[in-house]
Amino acid sequence: xxxxxxxxxxxxxxxxxxxLARVLLSWVRVSPYHPAVELLHRITEPxxxxxRRVIPSIGMVDISPIIAMLLLQIIQQVLVAVIRGF
Numbered sequence: 229x230x231x232x233x234x235x236x237x238x239x240x241x242x243x244x245x246x247x248l249a250r251v252l253l254s255w256v257r258v259s260p261y262h263p264a265v266e267l268l269h270r271i272t273e274p275x276x277x278x279x280r281r282v283i284p285s286i287g288m289v290d291i292s293p294i295i296a297m298l299l300l301q302i303i304q305q306v307l308v309a310v311i312r313g314f
Contacts, residue, residue, distance in 0.1 A: 229311065229312070232311055233308050233311050233312060236304060236307050236308055236311065237304065237308065240300050240301070240303070240304035240307075243271070243272075243275070243300055244297050244300055244301070246268055246271045246272050247272050247275070247276070247293050247296055247297055247300075248293075248297070249268055250268045250269070250272050250276075250293070251293050253265060253268065272296075275296050275300075276292050276293060276296055279292040279295055279296055279299075280292045283295055
């Protein structure tokens with residue numbers, strides 16, 4: 229049981245870090261064809277794309293990563309609570 233909780237925690241933490249890394253990389257000029265950037269896009273785009281369709285940008289600021297990180301944290305907490313049996 230503890231191993232599953234640990235796996236869920238690590239998985240969601242890594243997803244949040246990938247989104248954060250993508251946001252930070254968007255502030256600097258990095259080739260979109262760099263393997264690390266491509267990997268981040270492949271990992272995070274399935275999470276961010278649906279949110280972008282629903283959440284409008286505020287000016288030139290895309291807030292979908294913030295919403296995604298909050299939703300991932302909520303999902304993580306719910307899953308851990310369900311696994312532990314409340």
